[in-house]
Amino acid sequence: SSIETQFHDFRLQLEGSGSVRERIRALAAEAESAARLIQASLLLVHQSLPIPEVMEKAKVQIEAMREHFGRIADILRECPGQYYRYHGDWKSETQTAVSLIAFLHWLETGDLLMHADAERKLGMDASEFGLDIEDYLIGICYMSNELPxxxxxxxxxxxYDCPRKVLKFLTDLHASFRMLNLRNDLLRKKFDGMKYDLRRVEEVYYDVKIRGLISGDSKQDQNTKAE
Amino acid sequence: SSIETQFHDFRLQLEGSGSVRERIRALAAEAESAARLIQASLLLVHQSLPIPEVMEKAKVQIEAMREHFGRIADILRECPGQYYRYHGDWKSETQTAVSLIAFLHWLETGDLLMHADAERKLGMDASEFGLDIEDYLIGICYMSNELPxxxxxxxxxxxYDCPRKVLKFLTDLHASFRMLNLRNDLLRKKFDGMKYDLRRVEEVYYDVKIRGLISGDSKQDQNTKAE
Amino acid sequence: SSIETQFHDFRLQLEGSGSVRERIRALAAEAESAARLIQASLLLVHQSLPIPEVMEKAKVQIEAMREHFGRIADILRECPGQYYRYHGDWKSETQTAVSLIAFLHWLETGDLLMHADAERKLGMDASEFGLDIEDYLIGICYMSNELPxxxxxxxxxxxYDCPRKVLKFLTDLHASFRMLNLRNDLLRKKFDGMKYDLRRVEEVYYDVKIRGLISGDSKQDQNTKAE
Amino acid sequence: SSIETQFHDFRLQLEGSGSVRERIRALAAEAESAARLIQASLLLVHQSLPIPEVMEKAKVQIEAMREHFGRIADILRECPGQYYRYHGDWKSETQTAVSLIAFLHWLETGDLLMHADAERKLGMDASEFGLDIEDYLIGICYMSNELPxxxxxxxxxxxYDCPRKVLKFLTDLHASFRMLNLRNDLLRKKFDGMKYDLRRVEEVYYDVKIRGLISGDSKQDQNTKAE
Amino acid sequence: SSIETQFHDFRLQLEGSGSVRERIRALAAEAESAARLIQASLLLVHQSLPIPEVMEKAKVQIEAMREHFGRIADILRECPGQYYRYHGDWKSETQTAVSLIAFLHWLETGDLLMHADAERKLGMDASEFGLDIEDYLIGICYMSNELPxxxxxxxxxxxYDCPRKVLKFLTDLHASFRMLNLRNDLLRKKFDGMKYDLRRVEEVYYDVKIRGLISGDSKQDQNTKAE
Amino acid sequence: SSIETQFHDFRLQLEGSGSVRERIRALAAEAESAARLIQASLLLVHQSLPIPEVMEKAKVQIEAMREHFGRIADILRECPGQYYRYHGDWKSETQTAVSLIAFLHWLETGDLLMHADAERKLGMDASEFGLDIEDYLIGICYMSNELPxxxxxxxxxxxYDCPRKVLKFLTDLHASFRMLNLRNDLLRKKFDGMKYDLRRVEEVYYDVKIRGLISGDSKQDQNTKAE
Amino acid sequence: TAIATSGDPSSNSPMKEEFAKYANYLNEINDKRERVVKASRDVTINSKKVIFQVHRISKDNKEEVLMKAEQDLVAVTNQYMSKLVNELKGTDFWKLRRAYTPAVQEYVEAATLCTFCKTGTLLNLDEMNATLQPLSDKFAEPLQINVLDYLLGLADLTGELMRLAIGRISDGEIEYAQKICRFVRDIYRELTLLVPIMDDNAEMKKKMEVMLQSVVKIENACFSVHVRGSEYIPLLGSGDPDYSFLGVSDF
Amino acid sequence: TAIATSGDPSSNSPMKEEFAKYANYLNEINDKRERVVKASRDVTINSKKVIFQVHRISKDNKEEVLMKAEQDLVAVTNQYMSKLVNELKGTDFWKLRRAYTPAVQEYVEAATLCTFCKTGTLLNLDEMNATLQPLSDKFAEPLQINVLDYLLGLADLTGELMRLAIGRISDGEIEYAQKICRFVRDIYRELTLLVPIMDDNAEMKKKMEVMLQSVVKIENACFSVHVRGSEYIPLLGSGDPDYSFLGVSDF
Ligand SMILES: [Mn+2]
Ligand SMILES: [Mn+2]
Structure with a gap:
């Protein structure tokens, strides 16, 4: 019957997209595995391991992670226009990945890792398989959660100088985020959470400041102004 | 038949109230948008931007917000007696609005923004579309949350003189709230939260006091007492 | 101080609206109590007590119920424009009340109790304290549930003549409801239920018809039409 | 110190009440086990096993169930005044027990098992460990659920005579329940459910009546009325 | 009939226990109201009002609270063995009450209010309407939360001498609690919270100590011991 | 460190069992796929397709399903004593499989498919990878759900003879289940659900019986007794 | 102080410049999403009205009611679906799917319901998409309803068919109800096989349960008519029960 | 009637005979499960008591408190774990795991807590299982705590260590608290890597969140002591803050 014919057709189509999805999921799982190892290395910065050593440990896994994303990109090139059909399958892994490389970048340089740089570092190319901006921004929010x-x-x-530097960075970042006209629920929620990171860092800064633990005085503060 | 006439009539009425609700919701969403922008400006006081500058930045948006509430008022004037039918659709936006203008008012004057003033500032007129008292009070609680x-x-x-001033304001506000015999669940809950703001401000006051950072001495304290 | 005056004022107003709500709730509870008793009397029609006797038993309670709603109306007249503020506190009681008086009305007259009549019978006056249309419609659905x-x-x-009469009534009622374009979830759900009432009545009609238990023939049917 | 003495004392008491609760729970679980077996026997009446045979099968388990309740009673006698402290731990088992023995009683006698009799049959004595009235009433509601x-x-x-008898019993029972001014939520809910049992029995009575399956005629009905 | 008699009887009993519950709830609500007022007075100790004055303000309300509990006790004496039937209706009010009078007692004497004393002060008598031990312990935890x-x-x-005294008291109290083997979730959670109170007090003690704000030395400490 | 060594060891062990689990899951998914096709064929019996035709359609898939379970068995033979470690990964698929083959068996023979036969038909062997009895029983409950x-x-x-036959089968089955002393939550719940199947079939039987649609009379019923 | 200055949004840091780009991107996509949501609400509301119109059917007004329903549906297509198509032009359909999927599902529900009532057959996805073609041929990528939305709409259709069947039985149109029953069973069976391979099937799984309930409701109604009708036969000796007794047709 | 007879359980159908077998099987397994559950409750309660005992530690009574805790733990092992081992003998450990896993986790928590307090190291799974060996060497298959239960117990241990650290800080034992902090961080990091490959990791994921909170609580406490201690220096001019000021040690 025509019903049967139609549904048979559907079945073929769905099986096709199902297999694409499965391949993507497998790669995303591997990317997540690599991300976990990076995360484990990153935990060591809380124990004051020198940053170069942490970087050293994470390097191989970052390479692996980039490769997995690269292979997802290969698959998507075969299905033009369907990036967002499968987006849910690697989205959260991408956000985690961004948060990790952005944290490392900040540890090394003190600067924010920009979207284009994150994209490049993750082996995504802007044309068919770019880094979704919302994923990037959510990843940055996750990074912010680590700072307090x-x-x-x-x-x-x-x-004792760390709170001042982090507070400056986070204040700038928060101000930049405020330029966005957020509607998306998850991103808005994550950004709202950033406020608590900021508050906590302000409190820590307050704690060291009120005890006079910051070497610099008001003069140094003025210098900072000039930065 | 008369039944048919009746049901035809019902059809029109049901569709009518549905469309009123939709128009109100759209305006409330715009008011909330403006509120977000005001909030963003207000955040700058935490970075010690001079208050007049903050006010300057917020001005336009406050005007916009007032206009949106004004247009909700226009709609409600067309449906006399149905203020509370649609109250749920702009209630939380009003509470946020109150918290913002009350905080600004406090920054400028050190005083509590009174209910009648808040009503006027939001472009609500007491006759048909007044500011609900519970909404006002909840808004004030939200403002208190910003003070620590x-x-x-x-x-x-x-x-270093700020903690003393805020503590005095908050203690008075808290005492005023205690005059209310609260039953309303949300309001009671918000008020109960104010206690934590008070505690935190007390702690900060303690910190500056014990470190002798307050210029004034016991004499000055006595003066303050006399305020 | 002026703050104190204001909060003192608030206290009075909050206690005022709190007590209004409490008085309404108490009256709604009494109305519901009366409704339960009417319902108990109405149950007797299922045991074939003659309708006039049932009416007799229900009368006093209907009077009581009307009085309770009347007193809610009195309270609301003191608070113009606040009908919907307290609507949730008597809504479901009103729906039950409508279902009861509509059933009684149908028992006596065989006709649908119109909205305006229901309003009047419940001691509500259209100007300040009218009967909400959705409450009326939901009440009518409840009445339909009693008919099978x-x-x-x-x-x-x-x-044996009862099924025919009920079937005609319910068919007309159902057709009228179909004129509405419902969005409201509760109302649509209740309306869907009416279909099953209709079917059950139709089955009983069929049962008596095939057994020739209906004395009359098509001629008699035409007579009935003329009723 | 006296504080230490006090806390040492507390320790003993807290451990004591914990162990009482555990012993009661174990007995309640056994009572429930016995109840399940009685229920299994009772199911046979739906397959028209003669009632005396059903009774025979259930007897031993009823005895067992009574004994378990008896042992709960023993425990409670050791803790005077704490009946309601542990009530939640055997409450639902008691309700089930009541429903079972009340159904059996009705099968044997056609009458409702009275509260005092239920209490006695369950080995509870009114003085220290009586049968809570609400538990009794909820049990009766459960019994009603079996009748359709x-x-x-x-x-x-x-x-074919069964529907008439059950309908009469259930109508009377329902009327008796209506005498209660119920507030308790669970009981009210269970009682509201009884309405559906009544409706179903009415429907069955309708089915046999319309098909003339009842041997008796209107005369017999009048006799019944006179019962 | 005997069924009617029985249900008539039930009606009376259910209305009886319903009204007991309502009376208890009303009294518990009044006790809570009084507790709120005591709490409001107690808040003044944080503004350094002399303790005798605070006591003075609280006195009347304490008397009122005791009376409310006393009247609950009167009701319960009419219903022997039903203490735990209604326990849920005044439990949390009792815990609050304990925390208040224990705080006041500590302010006056520096000692822990013992269980038996708390019982007496709340107008509960151990025979029929004693103070449940867990309620007492939870109340003591609440009191501890006020100390920092x-x-x-x-x-x-x-x-500047206050931290030392509080620290000693809280250390002893904490040690006593550690003697208990807690299972109860709420109580254990509250007890865990006490650790943070202890730590905060210890921090303040440290703050005053390193600044040499405590006049006395170890000798003075010994004197204090003798207090 | 020893911690690292130990955790490294754990990692190897967990990766091993993880890969076993993955292989099992893949096979279970395939078994479920086959089960779906069988289920789709079985749906045709509700459209009165002759049972042999239904069987014909299902055959190939049953074979496939058996093979998948067979390969799960192979894997488990490699991990002696860990049957229940991975049980959760094919449990629900087994239950579905049992319900399908038991329903087919009943359609063909009118008898219950016994445990040992189900085990054999599913390609499980009792020694290392038997059919868990609870899975079997739950599967039978699912089958019962199809009967109404x-x-x-x-x-x-x-x-018209179908209801009588099904009722007999279901009554026997229900009675057999009652012999079990159930504690397991899911099985108990599923079994409790069987009661509703039984009731529904009783109602259908009632519907055909009261309308005299069953060809046989009381005599035939007595013959059935002799079955 | 240091922090105050840097937090001032008027200052131009590289971070700010970057975020200005992000802000533009988000504003554009959010505006488009908002417009799509609004267009979708119109499609939904008006598709629902078409469905209500179909339910106004009765034994005698069939032609007329369906004619009206069809006209309404054409209006939905031309007025509201075309607007949706317009808003979506040139966008990745998958990105904004959440914004329009309820509308498309409701539209599928309405269109397939109309077609079933008129012809007794299932309106195919290809046929539906062909109807939409003219609305969008000016653009590079015309909106195509995807398989998932079509299937989700179909699942809801069975609920409406159940309501229709109950109504038809009340009107004495037993054959019609039986036709619905067969049709719904076919769809249910076919969907059973597709559910596990659908993209994100949590929603569909829920709908399958509701659908089975709908099937059972129709079956129970047919059963009820059947056993009731059976009592008619012995009385009149005719082979066929006279279902015209049923319903209000004989007032 | 027909149905009555067949429903009578006294009749002997083949179905009944089969079900009698199933009933036996279920009764046996259920009885065993019940006994295991009871033995587990004893293990749980008494392990909890060991943990409470450890928390009674203070600066001056360490030896004595830990000695008592260890004795209690030995008693738990010999009295209650041995009973559990006994009940489980000859059974598939995985089948009844749900019945005993809370007990084993609590036991792991207690045993590792004692060991950490005494030696500052992590008690290994192999060592624990070695302790259990003598309890069960009479049976073919001795109870072995499996990796999963061990890891789940370890996750809970960090909560207890947090409580311990807060208490130690109050007693002025900052070094001790720092040691705990390092230990807990190590465990947390190692577990991070294992969580995704654990058998059924929903429970573990929840515990990881709680664990992170515990870590942060300890870190915040150490931070607080540190900055507070910093104020001490300028006053006395000594390089090392005198933490002995902290706590009740000086009453
Ligand atoms: Mn629909
Ligand atoms: Mn623990």
């Missing part, structure tokens, strides 16, 4: 803990542990380890 | 953060950042920026 | 049971018990008691 | 099925199966087995 | 705030505000007001 | 619908549709198609 980092600041606390740095101060405990005797680095 | 403000105090922490002011102290960090070197304003 | 009524028909079954009437036939058991030997009244 | 019983009627359907009896008619299938050719007992 | 008290210490902070006392130091701000210049009472 | 089957009976309804058979009667609509004119087979």
């Amino acid at each position: 803990r980092y600041v606390v542990n740095q101060v405990t380890a005797g680095d | 953060r403000y105090v922490v950042n002011q102290v960090t920026a070197g304003d | 049971r009524y028909v079954v018990n009437q036939v058991t008691a030997g009244d | 099925r019983y009627v359907v199966n009896q008619v299938t087995a050719g007992d | 705030r008290y210490v902070v505000n006392q130091v701000t007001a210049g009472d | 619908r089957y009976v309804v549709n058979q009667v609509t198609a004119g087979d």
Whole structure:
């Protein structure tokens, strides 16, 4: 019957897209595995392991992660226009990946990893398989969540200048985010959460400042202004 | 038949109230948008931007917000007696609006923005579309939630007299709220939360006091008492 | 101080609206109590008590119920424009009340109790405290739910003409409801239920028809039409 | 110190009440086990097993169930005044027990098992460990839930007089319940459910009546009325 | 009939227990109202109002609270053995009450209010309407939560000896609690919270100690011991 | 460190069992796929397709399903004693499989498919990879859920003897289940659900019986007794 | 202080410049999404009205009611679906799918319901997409309803068919109800096989349960008519029960 | 009637005979499960008591408190774990795992807590299983705590260590708290890598969140002591803050 014919046709189509999805999921799972190892290395910064050493540990896995994303890109090139059909299958892995490489970048340079750089570092190419901007932004929010803990542990380890630097970075980042006209629920929620990171860092800064632990004085603060 | 006439009539009425609700919701969403922008400007006080500058930035949006509420009022004037039918559709936006203008008012004057003033500032007129008292009170509670953060950042920026002033304001506000015999669940809950703001401000005051950072001495305290 | 005056004022107003709500709730509870008693009387029609006797028993309670709604109306007249503020507190009681008086009305007259009549019978006046249309419609659906049971018990008691009359009424009612374009979830759900009432009554009609238990023939049917 | 003495004392008491609760729970679980077996025997009445045989089968388990409740009673006698402290731990088992023995009683006598009799049959004594009235009433509601099925199966087995008898019993029971001014949520809910049992029995009665399956005629009905 | 008699009887009993519950709830609500007022008075100790004055303000309300509990006791004496039937209706009010009178007792004497004393002060008598031990313990945990705030505000007001005294009391209390083997979730959670109170008080003690704000030395400490 | 060594060891072990699990899951998914096709064929019995034709359609898939379970068995033979470790990964598929082959068996023979036969038909061997008895029983419960619908549709198609036969089968099955002393939550719940199947079939039987649609009379019923 | 200055949004850091780009991107996509949502609401509401119109059917007004329903449906297609198509032009359909899927499902429901009532057959996805073609041939990529939305709409269709069947039985149109029953069973069986391979099938699984309930409701109604009708035969000796007794047709 | 007879359980159909077998099987397994559950509750309660005992530690009573805790733990092992081992003998450990896993986790928590307090190291799974060996060497298959239960117990251990750290800080034992902090961080990092490959990791995922909170609580406490201690320096001019000021040690 015509019903049967139509449904048979559907079946073929769905099986096709199902197999694409499965291949993507397998790669996303591997990317996540690599991400976990990077994360485990990154945890060491809270124990004040020197950043170069942390970088060293993470390097191989970052390479692996990039390769997995690259292979997802290969698959998607075969299905033009369907990027967002399968987006849900690697989305959260991408966000995690962004948060990790952005944190590492910040540790090394003190700067924010920009979208285009993140895209390049993850082996995604802007044409068919670019890094979705919302994924990038959510990843940055996750990175921000790590900062309060980092600041606390740095101060405990005797680095009293850290809160001021982090507070400056986070304040700028928060201000930049505020330029966005957010509607998307998850991103808005994550951004709203950034406020708590900011508050916590402000509190830590307050704690070291009120105890006079910051070497610099008001003069140094003025210098900073000039930065 | 008369039954048919009746049901035909019902059809029209049901469709009518549905469309009123939709128009109100759209306006409430725009009011919320404006509120977000005001909030963004307000955040700058935590970075010690001079209050007049903050006010300047917020002005246009406050005007916009007032206009949106004004247009909701227009719609409600067409449906006399149905204020509370649609109340749920703009209630939480009103509470946010109150918290913002009350915070600005406090920054400028050090005083609590009174209900009648809030009503006027939001372009609501008491006759048909007044500001519900519970919405006003909840908004005030939200404002109180901002104060601990403000105090922490002011102290960090070197304003050691701020905790004392805020503590006095908050203690008075808290005492005023205690005069109410609250039953309403949400309002009671929000008010109960105010206690934590008070505690935090007390702690900051303690921090500056014990470190002798307050210029004034017991004499000054006595003066304050006399305020 | 002026703050104190304001909060003192609030206290009065909050206590005022709190007590309004409490008085309404108390009255709604009493209305519901009366409704339960009417319902208990109405149950007797299923045991074939003559309708006038049932009416007699229900009368006092209907009077009581009307009075309770009347007193809610009195309270609301003191608070103009706040009908919908307290609507949730008597809504479901109103729906039950409509279903009861509509059933009684149908028992007496065989006709649908119109919205305006229901409003009047419940002691609500259209100006300030009218009967909400959705409440009316939901009440009518509840009434429809009682009809299959009524028909079954009437036939058991030997009244074989009852199914035809109920079937005609319910068919007309159902056709009228179909004129509405419903969005409301509860109302649509209740309306869907009416289809099953219709089918059950139609089955009973079929049962008596095939057994030739209806004395009359098509001629008699035409007479009935003229009723 | 006296504080230490006090807390040492607390420790003993807290451990004591914990162990009482555990012993009661174990007994309640055994009572429930016995109840399941009685229920299994009772199911046979739906297959038209003669009632005396059913009774015979159930007897031993009823004895067992009574004993378990008896042992709960023993425990409670050791903790005077704490009946309701542990009530939640055997409450639902008691309700089931009541429903079972009340159904058996009705099968044997056609009458409702009274509260005092139920209490006695369950080995509870009114003085320290009586049968809570709400538990009794909820149990009776559960019993009512069994009747529609019983009627359907009896008619299938050719007992066409059963619906009339059950309908009378259930109508009376329902009327008695209506005398109560129920507030308790669970009980009210269970009682509201009884309405559906009543409706179903009415429908079965309708089915046998319209098909003339009841041997008796209107005269017999009048006799019945006189019962 | 005997059924009617029985149900008539049930009606009376259900209405009886319903009204007992309502009376208890009303009294519990009044007790809670009084507790709120006591709490409001107690808040003044944080503003360094002399304790006798605070006591003075609280006195009347304590009397009122005791009376409400006393009247609950009266009701329960009419229903022997039903203490735990209605326990849920005043439980949380009792816990609050304990926390308040224990705090006041500590302010006056520096000692822990013992269970038997709390019972007596709340107008409960051990025979029929005693103070449940878990309620007492939870109340004591609530009291502990107030102490850090008290210490902070006392130091701000210049009472530098307060931290030492509170610290000693809280350390002893905590040690006593550790004697219990807790299973109860709520109680254990509350007890865990006490650790943070202890830590906060210890921090304040440290703050005053390193600044040499405590006049006395170890000798003075011994004197204090003798207090 | 020893911690690292130990965790490295754990990692190897877990990766091993993880890969076993993955292979099992893949096979279970294929078994479920086959089960779906069988189920789709079985749906045709509700449209009164002759049973041999239905069997014909299902055959190939049953073979496939058996093979998949067989390969799961192979894997488990490699991991002696860990049957229940991976049980959760094919459990629900097994239950579905049992329900399908048991339904087919019943359609063909009118008898219950016994445990040992089900085991054999599914290609499981009792020694290492037997059919768990609870899975078997749950599968049988699922089968029972299909029967009410089957009976309804058979009667609509004119087979008036079907309800009696199904009722007999289901009554026997239910009685057999009652011999079990169930504790397991899921099985108990599923079995409790069987009661509703039984009731529904009783109702259908009642419907055909009361209308005299069963060809046989009481005599035939007595013959059945002798079966 | 240091932080104050840098937090000032008027300052031009590279970060700010980057975020200005992100802001543009988000504004555009959000505006488009908002427009799609609005267009979708219109499609939904008006498709629902078509469905209600179909339910106004009765034994005697069939032609007329269906004619009206069809006209309404054409209006939905031309007025509202075309608007949706317009808003979506040139976008990745999958990106905004969440915004329009309820509308498309409701539209599928309405269109297939109309077709079934008129011809007794299932309106195919290809046929539906062909109808949409003219609305969008000006653009590079015309909106095509995807398989998933079509199947989800079909699942809802069975609920409406159940309501229709109950109504038809009340009107004495037993044959019609039986036709519906067969049709719904076929769809249910076919969908059974597709559910597990559908993209994100949690929603569909829920709908399958509701659908089975609908099937059972229709079957029970047919059963009820059947056994009731059976009592008619012995009385009149005729082979066929006279279902015209049923319903209000004889008032 | 027909149905009555067949439904009578006293009749002997083949179905009944089969079900009698199933009933036996179920009764046996259920009885065993019940006994295991009871033995588990004893293990749980008494392990919890060991943990409470450890928390009674303070600066001066360490030896004595830990000695008592260890004795209690030995008693748990010999009295209650041995009973559990006994009940499980000859059974597939995986089948009844749900019945005993909470007990084993709690036991792991207690045993590792004691060991950490005494030696500052992690008690290994192999060592634990070695302790259990003598309890069961009479049977073919001795109870072995499996990796999953061990890891789940370890996750809970961090909560207890957090409580311990807070308590130690109050007692002025900052070094001790820092040691705990390092230990907990190590465990957390190692577990991070294992969670995704654990058998049924929903439970573990929840525990990881709680664990991170515990880590942060300890870190915050250490931070707080540190910055507070920093104020001490300028006053006394000593390089090392005198943490002995902290706590009740000086009453
Ligand atoms: Mn629909
Ligand atoms: Mn624990």
